[in-house]
Amino acid sequence: MTVLLQPFGKPGNPAGNRVLVRGEGVRVYDTDGHAYIDGLGSLWYCQVGHSRSELIEAVNSQMNTLATYNSFAPFVVDVAEQAATRIAEVSPFEDPRVFLCCSGSESIDTALKIARLVPQLKGDGQRQIIARRTRGYHGVNMGGTSLQGIAPNRENWGDLLPHVVEIDPDDIESAARLFAESGDRVAAVLCEPMQGAGGVHPPTDDYLRRLRELCDANGALLIFDEVISGFGRTGSWFASQTYDVTPDLITFAKGVTSGYQPVGGVLVSRVVADVLESDPGYVFRHGYTYSGHPAGAAAVLANIDVIEKEGLVDRANHIGDRMSAGFNALHGDGILSEVRGVGAVWAAKLAEGTTYERSCAIRDTMLDNGVVARPIGDSIAFCPPLVISDEDLDTCVDVMADAITKHPIQ
Numbered sequence: 001m002t003v004l005l006q007p008f009g010k011p012g013n014p015a016g017n018r019v020l021v022r023g024e025g026v027r028v029y030d031t032d033g034h035a036y037i038d039g040l041g042s043l044w045y046c047q048v049g050h051s052r053s054e055l056i057e058a059v060n061s062q063m064n065t066l067a068t069y070n071s072f073a074p075f076v077v078d079v080a081e082q083a084a085t086r087i088a089e090v091s092p093f094e095d096p097r098v099f100l101c102c103s104g105s106e107s108i109d110t111a112l113k114i115a116r117l118v119p120q121l122k123g124d125g126q127r128q129i130i131a132r133r134t135r136g137y138h139g140v141n142m143g144g145t146s147l148q149g150i151a152p153n154r155e156n157w158g159d160l161l162p163h164v165v166e167i168d169p170d171d172i173e174s175a176a177r178l179f180a181e182s183g184d185r186v187a188a189v190l191c192e193p194m195q196g197a198g199g200v201h202p203p204t205d206d207y208l209r210r211l212r213e214l215c216d217a218n219g220a221l222l223i224f225d226e227v228i229s230g231f232g233r234t235g236s237w238f239a240s241q242t243y244d245v246t247p248d249l250i251t252f253a254k255g256v257t258s259g260y261q262p263v264g265g266v267l268v269s270r271v272v273a274d275v276l277e278s279d280p281g282y283v284f285r286h287g288y289t290y291s292g293h294p295a296g297a298a299a300v301l302a303n304i305d306v307i308e309k310e311g312l313v314d315r316a317n318h319i320g321d322r323m324s325a326g327f328n329a330l331h332g333d334g335i336l337s338e339v340r341g342v343g344a345v346w347a348a349k350l351a352e353g354t355t356y357e358r359s360c361a362i363r364d365t366m367l368d369n370g371v372v373a374r375p376i377g378d379s380i381a382f383c384p385p386l387v388i389s390d391e392d393l394d395t396c397v398d399v400m401a402d403a404i405t406k407h408p409i410q
């Protein structure tokens with residue numbers, strides 16, 4: 001039983017939870033004292049691992065100095081400004097502005113609103129269409145729900161946002177058709193450069209570059225949702241750098257604090273910031289009470305410091321080499337049917353014909369053997385802390401391989 005209405009849980013059948021009480025390094029521990037290697041970095045975010053004193057002390061010290069204040073004009077909290085500056089420094093943008101909020105979903109709604117705002121301010125108000133890609137996951141606020149490319153997540157919530165169009169996630173011709181039909185009405189395309197929760201799908205060759213070209217040719221904004229891919233996960237600070245394609249807006253959350261505080265945000269490129277800044281009398285009527293919260297901002301600064309000092313962005317590439325080598329060996333043995341990923345985020349596709357139930361059974365056996373991973377359809381996804389040792393990485397692969405053999409296809 002749980003009194004919590006669990007995210008993505010079954011309210012009518014809340015059994016079977018493992019109750020977690022402690023974390024240390026790449027491991028979390030349950031009430032029975034069982035240790036688990038956190039192969040998913042909690043929920044795709046714990047870059048620096050658990051119980052890092054650098055982050056805990058930074059947040060603690062901030063709480064002892066200025067525990068809370070807002071950054072609505074005419075105030076700005078000093079540490080919020082510092083966090084925004086640090087995020088801007090590691091971003092692919094020259095002289096961006098940084099909006100801060102408390103989650104990926106808030107960052108998505110903010111980016112969607114800005115994408116509609118920009119044409120409104122430019123007197124181009126018929127531009128309202130926002131394109132989503134099939135398989136995309138963009139959080140669960142009304143905006144993100146409307147932009148979900150995972151159909152079941154859109155069901156039963158009543159009417160969602162109008163002017164949303166879905167395009168194929170891999171075939172750029174689908175985007176080209178949308179622009180050919182409605183190019184002057186498209187405000188933006190929302191795109192995870194590497195799709196995460198939809199199953200870990202890196203972009204097909206040239207997809208992102210051609211999407212950029214289509215947006216440019218048609219006056220639309222390109223939004224990269226880097227809530228998972230940001231802050232080192234793909235082997236660069238942002239996937240935009242990994243794939244060498246620069247969008248107009250970048251949403252981020254998760255890895256920005258490694259989850260130690262709930263922080264998200266939007267990186268606003270100069271081209272968009274110029275529009276917002278052109279009229280000195282214009283008021284940006286958007287912001288959350290906790291935008292730039294001091295405790296969150298302190299966590300951002302300490303987290304970026306740790307990632308930098310420990311070379312964790314590069315480490316993501318090493319993790320990728322090692323994990324993919326393990327998975328590719330299983331693929332060679334016919335145990336996996338496909339291996340997908342980039343940097344330190346990977347999915348192992350199980351044998352053809354695998355049901356979600358089989359994936360879940362494999363996940364459960366892995367948990368029994370001390371490794372957390374995520375079943376997505378017919379695949380098992382990994383997104384470990386960037387501090388994971390080679391030995392623990394190998395254990396993740398071995399434990400998965402063992403679990404697969406225990407659950408043959410019926």
Ligand SMILES: Cc1ncc(COP(=O)(O)O)c(C=O)c1O
Binds near residue numbers: 226
């Ligand atoms: C790509 C992407 N965007 C947005 C979100 C929503 O973030 P949050 O759950 O913090 O609201 C997620 C969450 O997993 C995500 O993966």
